[in-house]
Amino acid sequence: xxxxxxxxxxxxxxxxxxxxxxxxxxxxxxxxxxxxxxxxxxxxxxxxxxxxxxxxxxxxxxxxxxxxxxxxxxxxxxxxxxxxxxxxxxxxxxxxxxxxxxxxxxxxxxxxxxxxxxxxxxxxxxxxxxxxxxxxxxxxxxxxxxxxxxxxxxxxxxxxxxxxxxxxxxxxxxxxxxxxxxxxxxxxxxxxxxxxxxxxxxxxxxxxxxxxxxxxxxxxxxxxxxxxxxxxxxxxxxxxxxxxxxxxxxxxxxxxxxxxxxxxxxxxxxxxxxxxxxxxxxxxxxxxxxxxxxxxxxxxxxxxxxxxxxxxxxxxxxxxxxxxxxxxxxxxxxxxxxxxx
Amino acid sequence: xxxxxxxxxxxxxxxxxxxxxxxxxxxxxxxxxxxxxxxxxxxxxxxxxxxxxxxxxxxxxxxxxxxxxxxxxxxxxxxxxxxxxxxxxxxxxxxxxxxxxxxxxxxxxxxxxxxxxxxxxxxxxxxxxxxxxxxxxxxxxxxxxxxxxxxxxxxxxxxxxxxxxxxxxxxxxxxxxxxxxxxxxxxxxxxxxxxxxxxxxxxxxxxxxxxxxxxxxxxxxxxxxxxxxxxxxxxxxxxxxxxxxxxxxxxxxxxxxxxxxxxxxxxxxxxxxxxxxxxxxxxxxxxxxxxxxxxxxxxxxxxxxxxxxxxxxxxxxxxxxxxxxxxxxxxxxxxxxxxxx
Numbered sequence: 001x002x003x004x005x006x007x008x009x010x011x012x013x014x015x016x017x018x019x020x021x022x023x024x025x026x027x028x029x030x031x032x033x034x035x036x037x038x039x040x041x042x043x044x045x046x047x048x049x050x051x052x053x054x055x056x057x058x059x060x061x062x063x064x065x066x067x068x069x070x071x072x073x074x075x076x077x078x079x080x081x082x083x084x085x086x087x088x089x090x091x092x093x094x095x096x097x098x099x100x101x102x103x104x105x106x107x108x109x110x111x112x113x114x115x116x117x118x119x120x121x122x123x124x125x126x127x128x129x130x131x132x133x134x135x136x137x138x139x140x141x142x143x144x145x146x147x148x149x150x151x152x153x154x155x156x157x158x159x160x161x162x163x164x165x166x167x168x169x170x171x172x173x174x175x176x177x178x179x180x181x182x183x184x185x186x187x188x189x190x191x192x193x194x195x196x197x198x199x200x201x202x203x204x205x206x207x208x209x210x211x212x213x214x215x216x217x218x219x220x221x222x223x224x225x226x227x228x229x230x231x232x233x234x235x236x237x238x239x240x241x242x243x244x245x246x247x248x249x250x251x252x253x254x255x256x257x258x259x260x261x262x263x264x265x266x267x268x269x270x271x272x273x274x275x276x277x278x279x280x281x282x283x284x285x286x287x288x289x290x291x292x293x294x295x296x297x298x299x300x301x302x303x304x305x306x307x308x309x310x311x312x313x314x315x316x317x318x319x320x321x322x323x324x325x326x327x328x329x330x331x332x333x334x335x336x337x338x339x340x341x
Numbered sequence: 342x343x344x345x346x347x348x349x350x351x352x353x354x355x356x357x358x359x360x361x362x363x364x365x366x367x368x369x370x371x372x373x374x375x376x377x378x379x380x381x382x383x384x385x386x387x388x389x390x391x392x393x394x395x396x397x398x399x400x401x402x403x404x405x406x407x408x409x410x411x412x413x414x415x416x417x418x419x420x421x422x423x424x425x426x427x428x429x430x431x432x433x434x435x436x437x438x439x440x441x442x443x444x445x446x447x448x449x450x451x452x453x454x455x456x457x458x459x460x461x462x463x464x465x466x467x468x469x470x471x472x473x474x475x476x477x478x479x480x481x482x483x484x485x486x487x488x489x490x491x492x493x494x495x496x497x498x499x500x501x502x503x504x505x506x507x508x509x510x511x512x513x514x515x516x517x518x519x520x521x522x523x524x525x526x527x528x529x530x531x532x533x534x535x536x537x538x539x540x541x542x543x544x545x546x547x548x549x550x551x552x553x554x555x556x557x558x559x560x561x562x563x564x565x566x567x568x569x570x571x572x573x574x575x576x577x578x579x580x581x582x583x584x585x586x587x588x589x590x591x592x593x594x595x596x597x598x599x600x601x602x603x604x605x606x607x608x609x610x611x612x613x614x615x616x617x618x619x620x621x622x623x624x625x626x627x628x629x630x631x632x633x634x635x636x637x638x639x640x641x642x643x644x645x646x647x648x649x650x651x652x653x654x655x656x657x658x659x660x661x662x663x664x665x666x667x668x669x670x671x672x673x674x675x676x677x678x679x680x681x682x
Contacts, residue, residue, distance in 0.1 A: 029493075032497075033497055033500050033501050033504065035504065036500040036501060036503065036504030037496065037497055037500035037504075088455055088456070088459060091451070091452075091455060092451070092452035092455055092456065093452070109507050110432070110433070111432075111433035111434075111503040111506075111507065112500065112503050112504060112507065114429055114432060114433055114455065115429070115433065115496060115499050115500050115503060116500075118429060118462070118496055119493070119496045119500075121459070121462065122489070122492045122493060122496060125466055125489075126489045129470070129485060129489075144470060148463070148466075148467045148470075151463045152370075152460070152463060155378065155456060155459055155460045155463060156373075156374055156378055158456050159374050159377040159378035159453065159456050159457075159460075160374050160377060162377065162452040162453050162456060163374065163376065163377030163378075163453060165452075166450050166452065166453060
């Protein structure tokens, strides 16, 4: 059973996105070398994106009692770090397109793009450090430790994902997969943005983990919703083509047997440039007929039920506010954004 | 006029290198995913290198009054960051070999190597942050601001270097070049290692810049000495082959005229895989006959004279110690290491 997000949520989200977007430009140097560095650093942030991280961070901070401005530098730092990951991710995946424009390494070559990704990460760290040092001692310590943990978790998750892809691993379990997503996606998309919001909002280092379970469920839901997006016929470069291990691929390899499984394994093990139209279509078809798509949708539904329950448990304790309502409805918002029931 | 470094310097340097090398392993997690991440992260640090950064940092801290252990985490952080830069640098330059082994992206593929470089940078930041937070307030603030500035400077210098290479820029001036080297090489090789040592050693934020001029001169000398190494016939992949703008290339383009200059420009503008043996030999020969090698050697000599003078001005004020002697002789040590008079 799905609930439809209220119109005011959209307005709040748009506001959160806009203020962070504006603040972000303040934190990027307007200096030389522009042509080889700082212009590149600004490209992905200027194109803007889904803005889920900054919205979750800001809404949580406000719901826990802060003024929006108090959490703004942290939200900016999260967005800059996200953009750093995207730049390196696009190089790692050999992606051509990002947010409707050419990938940074396609536009400027890999060496300068890689370097601009390093600069984005350095800026993110600098902005976050300054934000944390403005907080009281214990909160600052929790913020900085959480920031480090998030980066390590993201990089470890990324390593697993890239490693499975490089080695064409076909025996990844669902548990392995969810563990990887928790690290690669959830930690910096939901877990830490909410933890930062709770810390900055409450000013109480003891409340850092209150949002953990909700954030983890929402993060996994977000990743699986993206996996489902990735097999749509209208998706740019499909996840199947990229050879990503997704929950759909894992289910499919478990569901197939005999020659069909051999064929699926053969396709997943093909070099990327040989996994084209007919192979992708064959896999996509099997994902439908073998129930992999349904399985992924079921996972999303179960995660949504659990996430809504956790959201109520955590957020109904807080004073009534629009920010609190936004967080309670964020699960449904993510479903809507991905056209899921 | 050159002076020969005393044998005790070698012993001190070996000691500094060894204690940092041992400490470094403590700061790298012994955890999963090993095969896809943490084993890769340890590869360059295990191979070890010239160790100039850690030696300068530790010697300065001791010369300014600290126990060696107090500066050890900072020295480790510098080495980890240096290794992070090397991993990304090898991807950017398409280098095949590093410290006698395969480059990380050659051994493990670019996606996992790039990710391991990110992990090295994250570890470096985490180790340095912890080290800085153990210091008194003003010293900690100066350390953290200096660390950020160093990373920005390095990335900006790297951007210029890579940008000139990508665009095959042939009108780089000597001033441009020295500015780039100051950013790309000197800042994290000499300037900040010495600044960190002075801060940690003295416990006085006001003394951060005392070593700046000496460190800057030594850093430029170090880079030009490396430029000279890069044109030796026995150098692995020569700087000429890589298409790097070095002080030798810049001098040569200024010294040549007519068809010879056209030929030099043509060669520098060739795609990298077409700049091979005969072209490299032609450029190398012209660098000898046109005085580019002599010019670079003259620059090194002038920098050495100035660096020794600055070293005396800064370090003779400090109490007598082996560490102080090492710093005063570091210019000659760098010359010796590169077989320069």
